[in-house]
Amino acid sequence: MSQKMMLLSATLSSGYGVQGQAWRAPENxxxxxxxxxxxxxxxxxxxxxxxxxxxxxxxxxxxxxxxxQAPASTLDPIVTLSVLAHETTRVGFIATGSTTYNEPYNLARQFKALDVLSRGRMGWNAVTTSDPIAVANYGEQVRPRAERYERAHEMITIVQALWGSWGEDAWVGDVDTGQFLDMDQIQPINLGGKHIASRGPLVIPPSEQGQPVVASAGGGEYGLGLAGRYASVAVGSSTYDFATTRQEREMYRSAAHQAGRDADELKYFTGFMPIMGSTVEEAIRRRMQMDEHLAPQRVPMLGQMLGLSLDASRADQPLSGPQLESARANPADPRSSRALEIAYQGWTPREILAHGVIDYAPSPVGPPEAIADYLQDAFEAGIADGFWLQQATYAIADDFVDEVVPILQKRGLYHRDYQGSTLREHLGVPRQYGQDPRVS
Ligand SMILES: Cc1cc2nc3c(=O)[nH]c(=O)nc-3n(C[C@H](O)[C@H](O)[C@H](O)COP(=O)(O)O)c2cc1C
Structure with a gap:
């Protein structure tokens, strides 16, 4: 199979879906x-x-x-994933772990354990944690960005060295000679920097993919530096048009190239939040049901996007002729031009919102073919290697898999089955064990 195919992923959040109101959805x-x-x-x-x-x-x-609204994060994903790893055999997992509020030995041990338990299907989304609410839970104030990223570089370097500290052929297990391990291959790493250090070795053998994949999300100059050196997966920030998303992907690729790696080793994923139904009208009706209680706060936000003064009492009346005439897309919000386009079609403010115009990611609306068309256009425009499904409710993940995936497969845009068993194989990224010798 030589044709390049799109990759897909989805979100693991609280038990309802990614929308804060999803807990009220009838199916949940x-x-x-x-x-x-x-x-x-x-x-x-x-x-x-x-x-x-x-x-x-x-x-x-x-x-x-x-x-x-339901909190998006409850149980530590590492804990949940130890169950999911056991209940699945092929799908990979990428869990978020802080580079600021962990020690390298803890992170290395937890993620490699999951990688081994899942038989090589684990990834680590390395984040620097800068929100004061999270930071306060560690008894701290937000550290300066330069310090956070210095520590993040040290963290990933030490964690990867620990992952590689049990040599790939160290497990001898020779019953006749009585030698269990070749200790020449299991040695301390004695690695430290300005902020953290670890002696090692880590007493965990390699997994089927060697060691976990590193992922990075967030971008910015510092984030790109981190992703370029270490990441096999970059999850893009919220971008709403193909040109901006493609540009972000290029920035990640060039960061990888600058770090001495092949740009193709870093797979860029961008988010999308489909709003699905058998027709556009049904998709909108379904979404309106879930969002019913959000109007008081969201209609005024829509007003700001359109340069109009709107309040919730008018949520169900289409915009008037004079309103449409004076409406302008707010240049400070990249989602505004789509909101305006939908307003011109004659929908009410509540219906415009149900098109997902203030969602965190682009939101194609309609029947499965329309969602597949969006992904095909986006993929053929070269905006991403993969698409990250942010399912408003978990039922959308089922609808997407059962109704959109077969269309993508039929169009030759998406694989019909896994080609391998590990996350690295799913992504098409090279094996790595220990640190990457190309990245000093
Ligand atoms: C798609 C995406 C997903 C993210 N997921 C998380 C997350 O789960 N946890 C977290 O703390 N930060 C998350 N972030 C935030 C970034 O990793 C990063 O911390 C943020 O962009 C700014 O960090 P900085 O101020 O330290 O540069 C995410 C960012 C993006 C774009």
Missing amino acids: DTRNLTDVEVQVKLAQTAERGKFAFLFAPDFPGARGDMEN
Whole structure:
């Protein structure tokens, strides 16, 4: 199979889906928040869809309007993934772990353990943790960015060295001679920097893919420096048009090249939040049901995007002729021009919002063919190597896998089955054990 195909991933969040209101969706049980069976079912859905991985963001703290919206992060993903790894056989997992509020030995040990338990399907999304709410949980104030990233470089370097500290052929297990391990191949790393250090070795043998994949999300000059050196997966920030997303992908590729790596070793993923139904109208109706209680806060936000003064009392009345005439897309918000386009079609403010115009990622709307068309256009425009499904509710993951994936397969854009068994094989990135000798 020589034609390049798109990669897919989905989000592992609380037990409802990524939308804060998803806990009210009719198909969700309100007690799903910490129900691991729901997560197992999602992982099996992703596997049925031949997804490369499930991406588990994490935020160690209480934030947002938790009185009304389900928190996105509850259980530490590392803990949840030890269950999911056992209940699946092919799909990969990328879990978030802080480079600032961990010690290298802890991170190296936890992630490599999961990599071994999952038989080589694990990745680590290395984040620097700069939100004061999270930081306060470690008794600290936010550290300066330069310091956070200096520590992040040290962290990844030491963690990778620890991962490689049990030599690939060290496990002898010779019953006749009585030699269990070749200790010449299991040696301390004695590695330290300005902030952290570890002696090693780490007493965990290689997994089927050697060691976990490193992923990076967030971008910016510092983030690109980190991703360019170490990451096999970059998850892009919220971009809403093909040109901007393609540009971000190019920045990651050139960061990898500058670090002495092949740009193709870094796979760029961008998010999308499909709004699905058998027709556009049904998709909108479904989404409106879930978002019913968000209008008071969101209609004024839509007003700001359109340069109009809108309030929730007019959520169900189409915009008037004079309003449409004076509406302007807010140049400070990249989502505004799409909102304006939809307003011109005659939808009410509540319906415009149900098109996902203020979602965190582009939101194609409509039947499976329309979602497949969007992904085909985006992939053929070269904006990403892979697409990260942010399913508003978990039911959308099932709909997507059962209805959109077969279309993509039929069009020759997406693989019909896994070609290998490890996350590195799913991504098409090279094996690595220990540090990358090309990156000093
Ligand atoms: C798609 C995406 C996913 C992210 N996921 C997380 C996450 O799960 N946890 C987290 O703490 N930060 C997450 N981030 C934030 C970044 O990793 C990074 O911390 C942020 O962009 C700024 O960090 P800095 O101020 O230290 O540069 C994510 C960013 C993006 C774009």
